Amino acid sequence: MLDRIQETLITECQLPASKTVLVGVSGGPDSLCLLDAMRQLGYPLIVAHLNHGLRAEARADAQRVKEFAGQLEVPFISAEADVGSIAGMKSLSIEEAARTARYEFLFAKAREFGAQAVAVGHTADDQVETVLMHLLRGAGLSGLKGMEFRALPNSWSQEIPLVRPLLSTWRSEVLEYLAGRDLQPVLDRTNLDTTIYRNRLRHELIPYLESYQPAVRPILWRMAQILGGDFDILEQVVARTWQDCILDLGPGYVSIRIEEFSRLPVGLKRHLLRRAMAVLRPGLRDIDFGSVERALGFLARPPHSRQQDLVANLRLLQEDNLLWVADWDADLPHARWPQLQGKAEVELNVPGELNLPAGWRFQATLAEDRDAARSAALANRDSYQAWIDLDQLSLPLKIRNRRAGDRFRPLGLGGHSIKLAEFMVNVKLDRRARSAWPLVCAGNAIIWVPGFRIGHPFRLRKETLRVAHLNLVREVDR
Numbered sequence: 153m154l155d156r157i158q159e160t161l162i163t164e165c166q167l168p169a170s171k172t173v174l175v176g177v178s179g180g181p182d183s184l185c186l187l188d189a190m191r192q193l194g195y196p197l198i199v200a201h202l203n204h205g206l207r208a209e210a211r212a213d214a215q216r217v218k219e220f221a222g223q224l225e226v227p228f229i230s231a232e233a234d235v236g237s238i239a240g241m242k243s244l245s246i247e248e249a250a251r252t253a254r255y256e257f258l259f260a261k262a263r264e265f266g267a268q269a270v271a272v273g274h275t276a277d278d279q280v281e282t283v284l285m286h287l288l289r290g291a292g293l294s295g296l297k298g299m300e301f302r303a304l305p306n307s308w309s310q311e312i313p314l315v316r317p318l319l320s321t322w323r324s325e326v327l328e329y330l331a332g333r334d335l336q337p338v339l340d341r342t343n344l345d346t347t348i349y350r351n352r353l354r355h356e357l358i359p360y361l362e363s364y365q366p367a368v369r370p371i372l373w374r375m376a377q378i379l380g381g382d383f384d385i386l387e388q389v390v391a392r393t394w395q396d397c398i399l400d401l402g403p404g405y406v407s408i409r410i411e412e413f414s415r416l417p418v419g420l421k422r423h424l425l426r427r428a429m430a431v432l433r434p435g436l437r438d439i440d441f442g443s444v445e446r447a448l449g450f451l452a453r454p455p456h457s458r459q460q461d462l463v464a465n466l467r468l469l470q471e472d473n474l475l476w477v478a479d480w481d482a483d484l485p486h487a488r489w490p491q492l493q494g495k496a497e498v499e500l501n502v503p504g505e506l507n508l509p510a511g512w513r514f515q516a517t518l519a520e521d522r523d524a525a526r527s528a529a530l531a532n533r534d535s536y537q538a539w540i541d542l543d544q545l546s547l548p549l550k551i552r553n554r555r556a557g558d559r560f561r562p563l564g565l566g567g568h569s570i571k572l573a574e575f576m577v578n579v580k581l582d583r584r585a586r587s588a589w590p591l592v593c594a595g596n597a598i599i600w601v602p603g604f605r606i607g608h609p610f611r612l613r614k615e616t617l618r619v620a621h622l623n624l625v626r627e628v629d630r
Contacts, residue, residue, distance in 0.1 A: 153325050157189050157317050164301035165315040167269055172196045173315075174267035176258050179217040179338030182273035185326045186318055188333060190271065191224045198265055202257045203232040204250045206342070213338045220335075229265075231257055247348065259308040267312065274299055274316045277323040280372045281353050290441055294426070297383045298376035307434050322369075390423045397424060399474060404482030406431060408475040410451065421448060428477040433464045451475060458583075471582040484584065490602060490624055491588040492553045499548040500592070502620045506551060508590060511627040514551065518542075519619035526612050526619075535603045536625065540610040542618035545594035553588050560598045562605040572598065579604045592622060 161167050175190060177183040177199050190197055199221040203210045214230050221228035239249035258270045279298045286295030304313035318326070330337060346352045361368045393416065400407040406428040413421065425447045429439050443463040450460050450468045459469040462477065469476040469484075478484060490512040492498075500506045506514040519525035519539065529539040558572035570578075576586050581604070592600040600606045602624045612619060 171268040174198045174262045176272045179213050181337040184337045186273040197226045199228045201230040202254050204235040269313045269315045271315045275318045280369050283376050297380040405478035410473045489585045492590040497550045497552040501548045515623040517621045537623040538606045541616045550593045561608045563608050567608045
């Protein structure tokens, strides 16, 4: 068994024996076996123990672990956590709160002491139980593959791996090893409590399944290994597709190109959405099927508001050709839109230029050939350029954002006016972009809403003598 653990440490966990490993030790059989085995194999170790404060004998257990570490001449560190209070504050089960506190402690100490990895004592039996738990809740491939020998990145670190050197070792082998080494582990009586879901699986469901298939444990373990390999292949495909579909990734948000995303098979869509949620919520365990399907349904039938709650204080927001997966309070970027921040007017001469944030630029020129300008206007398919009748206005032009009470007489309404706010809704200008959208004006009249329509009074007519060509471009796109 020791030879197998050494092989696992080298090939699966990728840990050289020359660098320190922080080992999480509860004092139970699995972690005590891991500690002793890694010490025998020559790894420099630090023993870390967290007292969860849930059992009367917890401090005595911590003292036992300290004594184990002393016998092996291994540095020992410990801490206490009020798991009950953590569970209440974070609305977690006691088991999940204990797990969260434990790993936060282990990785904080690994960083503090410069450990190459955090090692924990999950065994092959733990893997079988985990796979069954995921199967019963309806998990996909990412859940059915179970735990990994080496997880990096993980929910607690982007640099320090979480490793499980005993993941191919059965609990019966662990107990035999401890007996052979005359090591007496701490016995946690809560492991016998069948009101705890995992314990019910261990003590009731798995023995029942063995009455149908005696080899159910190794069968489920092998299945997890096979699916883990399949998952790795799929992840490579997902990673390449991610590069094609993701426009931007920032603090609290991921933006996905809907056009590219919509062409993907539904399985790839699900994996991309899971990855987006995992990037924003790295500590969120077991992203469920319902959350992913809710996101797909949102894209297929977006609500009038074009936004919707997702999971864990994340929201979905659709704008133009983008799907945002974001924190509700995330400051989403506006760089893809022309925006004029503030309330002041700025002048645009004809001819002239005016710079806006994020590389946007207004350009205004005088057309030398009226007939050519009229033909260009009729053939134009670029909503960010326009030709206007200069005889109907006074210069210079004014660029401003919208104001309360603004009305607009868009081309196509026969000269009738409409509230600017209503016009923006009708043309589906994204809500976040409306307040700072730049408007080209003369006096109080809106001449052009770039990206959408010119004003009816400023259209080109046969009697037009002077024509201005207006263009709004984004320099970074050139």
